[in-house]
Amino acid sequence: MHSSNSKLKTQNSELSRRDWLRLSAAGVVSYSLSGWLERLAAQSANDPARKRACIVLWMNGGPSQMDTWDLKPDHENGGALKEIQTAVPGIRISEHLPKLAKQMKKMAIIRSMSTKEADHGRASYLVHTGRLPGGPIQYPTLGSFVAKELQQPKAELPSFVSIAPYRFLSPAAYSPGFLGPQFAPLVVGEYTGDPGQDPGDYSDQALQVQDLDLAAGVNDKRAAVRVQLLDEMEQDFLSERPNAVSLSHRTAYQRAVTMMRSAAVKAFDLDQEPKELRDKYGRSLFGQGCLLARRLVERGVPFVEVTLSTAPGVNNGIGWDTHADNFETVQKLSAVLDPAWSTLMDDLQSRGLLDSTLIVWMGEFGRTPKLVADRNGRDHWASSWSTVLAGGGIQGGQVIGKTSDDGSEVKDRPVSIPDLLGTVGLALGLDITKQNISNVDRPIRLVEPTAQPIKELLA
């Protein structure tokens, strides 16, 4: 009874922009903006399902599975890095992830990812959206999908924050696609590829929301007068010309103003955290980004993506793209990853948030098992690689799938991107068969119907 009721509620609250257009065309809904928002908010409040959050740790460039989660010490493909025992008997991972090794009970490794796309741009799009690029449909990135499902309409912060992304390879992989800019990520700390910008640089300034502060010379009082005037001036235009474009403009401005004035925006003020804790995360863009992710989740943001692109001494915006000097580079990146991620899990747990926060570690593909000897590197490899799920909704302490002794083939339980994203969706308590109307008016599921979620991973 209760569940069917809440399901009905969810459906009602899903008033898409297209529905809205149709209803308004038919004269069913009034053009009163506030009334419409209020109704939406009332419908989706108090839904018990709306608590979960997801943090994606994105490894830009395609991390080497052979040197992180699926080492092959007994094979010539294995290379220079050694294995260590983890907290779970029988599961061994890289020696350069010692803190994570201690937390293996909360983590599940998938060693049998198997895809076909080994181009950075296309694979980034595939892993983020579950689909290949190229067709007419602009698929939303995972964060936008989840934000739409888990957003709280009265939230003062956006439902999707992307920290330190490097979007050059595929801007569309970070885009809300047909769900529209309402579900676009709030981006902080972006690496733009500017030749003068060292991606390894970290300063607190880097993680601030752009343009959140009033322009120089404009104080709070003056800003309030401007916003008030704007509001007055806009009403005529919208009532004479009721239309979706101006309505969205007005909604975005209202949300922007709400955020500027909110207490929640203090989430971006990392100085409020104890120095020791900040040090534990690591004073890197990624480390502090993970801390920011925790602060955002704590304030109800349902989806945060933190990108690890680089590390001290790795002179590259796509650091995991280890065509050369593979072992040195992976070791340096692991030194950033290990403290940041392990501290994040400890910190979430101590605040009672780990059970409701799913953590996903992934990149766009893996690396060739066979070493390229002359440059000591590994190239792009899509047919057998690893991802890791941890925290809320996940049955930790296990390994899914298996690769061959040389690492070049999946021997057990191949996992596709739809399988992975379906598992993520279920771990977050979403209805993964739910459909949204796409930009070409075709209903599109959250996850392709071919998805076979990994049931044994779900807690």
Added chain:
Amino acid sequence: MHRPRLLSLGLSIVLIAVCRPARADSQALTARIDQYFAARWSTAGVEPAPIADDAEYLRRTYLDLAGRIPSVGELRVFLRDKSPERRQHLVERLLEQPRYVVHFTNVWRSRLLPEANANFQARFVVPGFEAWLRGQLDQNAGYDQIVRALLTAPVDVDPNQRNNPLGMQSEATPLGFYVAKEFKPENLAASTARIFLGVRVECAQCHNHPFASWKRDQFWSYAAFFSGIRAQNQGDFVTPAGENPEKKELTIPGTDRVVQARFLNGVEPKFKAKVSARTTLADWMTAADNPYFARAAVNRLWFYFFGTGLVEPVDDMIGSGSNSANAELLDELARAFAAEGFDLKSLIRAITASKPYQLSSAPHPGSKDDPHQFAHMAVRGLSAEQLFDSVAQATGYQEAAPANPNAFPGTNNSPRAEFLAKFANQGDRPAEAQTSILQALALMNGKLLADATTLERSETLAAVADAPFLSTEERIETLFLATLSRKPKPKELSRLVRHVESGGVDDNPNQALADVFWVLLNSGEFMVNH
């Protein structure tokens, strides 16, 4: 066909030979459009919106044809013009300006190369592709000629590497289209069918679609026209590796089924010796009697000007879910377009002079909103380029030369590039365009508008504030003309005069005038084409 031959003879002859008859033909088309909608509105009992006033029409036409709002000077001149043909003269002037070429290059590039946003490889080819498009539009090449050049572009191995995406940054070439589609027959088939024929066949790529009439064999037979193209991987890039122009068959991937090249309507081509498969396809596609080609082109252009096609969706015009309420008019316009030699400017003249295009965007009060009636102009969002160039126009902003002209394409090396990246809305339906919070913040607090609304750094604001001969009313009116391209209404004027003369929060009328400019630039009315 007179057009292409005469073009080479010189501009003056072209003007006489092409423009005069074209004007007459476009007038006949305009009359037909008006007659059609008069009947339609009457039958449906629809009351159309009144005709837009000159200011609304001017702003709309500038945004549509020049990609930016008009300047205060252009607006004042137009508002003084009392000639009955002033609107047609305006369109004529705009079509001859370089801005038309620049703006329509943006429009066509975003339609033909949507991949530039999804994949960095495709971004490298944008400059060369745009240069090629500019050349085509600059000489007003027929739409059939443009598509033919695209479909038959040689895919050769180029020893000088100009065919490499990196080379395409400087060379004017349509080959970027092939790079963006990865040189794959299936991608080329799906995009050309969708864009040039208004037919969506790619669902049939994998299976016979239960709801559509396209069968898998049909899709792959059409793709077979591109089967001779060969590509290779060179480092991070896919580059051409030559072509067997005579190849006309392919094996459906994952099967051993071989299909022969067939047109989408199932007709078997008559191949001639030494004529490549792609040329044979181009001959069929761009023929005046092709059942899809002219229809799809006219529908796309109509969609561009109105935000809704005559038949919807524009890239799936004959699918089961299509709305073909205005198919009859589309058929007539398409026939005329083909008979006129696919002259884009002529079609633009006909549409922009028509009554539906001239209607106000404020619907008749109480009318129900059915976009397929075209009973009022739609309110459409601006492209990132339109918005930036309009902000620049309104504020007097001028871009300094890029700090690093050789920077990687796609990296943000100028305020304009940064703005375009932030406002690159992916939506392909301008009448449903949305604004994000980051976009709102960028406009409210970002440097571009902050400078524009700071007296010491703003061309427009300083000029308006400093002019000693202007009253407060006139200052505010000038800011309205500069941004919303219209005079303020009495109610707006009195409210804002009060604000300015009170001096706002700082008791400083100039600062209060800056507030007014800020409000106008941030208003929903400024950010749309209505």
